[in-house]
Amino acid sequence: MLRITRQADYGIVLLTQFARSNGRVYSARELAISSHVPLPMVGKILKLLVQADILASHRGMHGGYTLARGPQEITVGAIIEALDGPVAITDCTGNLPAECGIEKSCPVSHAWQRINAAIVGALERVTLAEMTCPVGDPVTAFTGLRAESKP
Amino acid sequence: MLRITRQADYGIVLLTQFARSNGRVYSARELAISSHVPLPMVGKILKLLVQADILASHRGMHGGYTLARGPQEITVGAIIEALDGPVAITDCTGNLPAECGIEKSCPVSHAWQRINAAIVGALERVTLAEMTCPVGDPVTAFTGLRAESKP
DNA sequence: CAATATCGGACCATGTTGGTCCTATTCTGC
DNA sequence: GCAGAATAGGACCAACATGGTCCGATATTG
Numbered sequence: 001m002l003r004i005t006r007q008a009d010y011g012i013v014l015l016t017q018f019a020r021s022n023g024r025v026y027s028a029r030e031l032a033i034s035s036h037v038p039l040p041m042v043g044k045i046l047k048l049l050v051q052a053d054i055l056a057s058h059r060g061m062h063g064g065y066t067l068a069r070g071p072q073e074i075t076v077g078a079i080i081e082a083l084d085g086p087v088a089i090t091d092c093t094g095n096l097p098a099e100c101g102i103e104k105s106c107p108v109s110h111a112w113q114r115i116n117a118a119i120v121g122a123l124e125r126v127t128l129a130e131m132t133c134p135v136g137d138p139v140t141a142f143t144g145l146r147a148e149s150k151p
Numbered sequence: 152m153l154r155i156t157r158q159a160d161y162g163i164v165l166l167t168q169f170a171r172s173n174g175r176v177y178s179a180r181e182l183a184i185s186s187h188v189p190l191p192m193v194g195k196i197l198k199l200l201v202q203a204d205i206l207a208s209h210r211g212m213h214g215g216y217t218l219a220r221g222p223q224e225i226t227v228g229a230i231i232e233a234l235d236g237p238v239a240i241t242d243c244t245g246n247l248p249a250e251c252g253i254e255k256s257c258p259v260s261h262a263w264q265r266i267n268a269a270i271v272g273a274l275e276r277v278t279l280a281e282m283t284c285p286v287g288d289p290v291t292a293f294t295g296l297r298a299e300s301k302p
Numbered sequence: 303c304a305a306t307a308t309c310g311g312a313c314c315a316t317g318t319t320g321g322t323c324c325t326a327t328t329c330t331g332c
Numbered sequence: 333g334c335a336g337a338a339t340a341g342g343a344c345c346a347a348c349a350t351g352g353t354c355c356g357a358t359a360t361t362g
Contacts, residue, residue, distance in 0.1 A: 001349090002155055002231065002238045002270075005319065009241050027338070040322055047340070060329020061337045076266065080153065087153045090160050111282045115227065115273060119153075122269040131262045152318090156350065178307070191353050198309070211360025212306045 008083040010037050011045050012131060015054070015079060019071035019132040025064040045083065052082030071132060077123035087123065089116045159234040161188050162196050163282060166205070166230060170222040170283040176215040196234065203233030222283060228274035238274065240267045 014031055018024070028046055032039040046065055049055040056068040067074070081087060090112045165182055169175070179197055183190040197216055200206040207219040218225070232238060241263045 001236050002153070003240050003242075004153055007320080029338085038321070041320075043339080044321080050340090057339060058329085059327075059337095059339050062330065063328085063338050065339090085152050089154050091154075111277070115277060118273040119270050122266060122273065126262070126266060158351080180307090189352070192351075194308080195352085201309090208308060209360085210306095210308045210358080213361070214307045214359085216308090 002089075004080055005084050007041075007045055007048075008080045010035070010041065011049060011079055011083045012076065013037070014042065014045060015049070015067075015074070015128055016132045018055075018065070018067045019128050023066065025058065025062075025066050027064040030064070048083055049079075052078070054079065054082060071129035072127050074128040075124045076126045076128070076131065077120060079128070080123060087116070087120050089119060153240075155231055156235050158192075158196055158199075159231045161186070161192065162200060162230055162234045163227065164188070165193065165196060166200070166218075166225070166279055167283050169206075169216070169218045170279050173222075174217060176209060176213075176217050178215040181215070199234055200230075203229065205230065205233060222280035223278050225279040226275045227277045227279070227282065228271060230279070231274060238267070238271050240270060 013035055014037070017031065017034065018026065028042045029039060031037070031046075032042045035042070037045075046055060046057075050057050050065070050068075053068050054074055055065045057063070057065050077087065164186055165188070168182065168185065169177065179194045180190060182188070182197075183193045186193070188196075197206060197208075201208050201216070201219075204219050205225055206216045208214070208216050228238065241260075
């Protein structure tokens, strides 16, 4: 199917909420209610995002989470990597020691690395800020063609 | 993890063998031996590829499989779609009726469609013929930047 | 007619994912 | 100082999809 996990999907939705209301502190409970994602799941996701230095946490009463960096500096690729692990479309993409056994005789491993790099690139090019604005020009970055329409 | 299934991975490996020896007829047994993929699995994969009109089958004694089209006309995207189903990085990519329930309030569905299109594009741009040659220039298509380095 | 190969199912085991729960820790407010 | 509220960090379980196997039917060749 080639799809991201639901965790990553939820994570993007939650993070856009942070990005839209700049600097606000959200508690896990608030996010669960507004995003219709079950509360324990929200906690699990936010936890991983804190470990990845995408969110900052504040404990205690009136605590909660805030973005650790600006929405422009957080890429979709980083979010997916934080929640789903490294993006590797096949086992033989060089990230981990290839264990397919036919590594040497496999003539396509090199090609896969290129394809994987293209997908990772497409994910890294999109920032959280670009995901947040519903429609518009900024998303032209998705196609891989950098917005060059600045005369 | 964002990875293709092992079926699709095997499928690519098997198809490159067809592409390298142009027009030859391979039986499932031959392919299983040379590719080190278990025979029943090979049969299952070839079956799906026949249904997708990527392979043509020839029954009876001395039967086997051949490419239904030229290696230049078979894209990696088509192979993955045949073996893993449609490429949809999230549920809300428009291919199927979105059932996430928050479809309307979800501000990122539009952005996801763009990202998905970029990935599908990267997969469609690579043909089986390009996967076959081990290294070289033809794979510059992977980056999404069409080879324009011809002065 | 017999041998060989694909074809089209059903079928099961396993691993990952999705989701829950519980306890410890830390901070605020009285 | 103490109670309440929130996160931190585990372990834990169930459902689903995937990986993999097997069997009978059918078609083609010799």
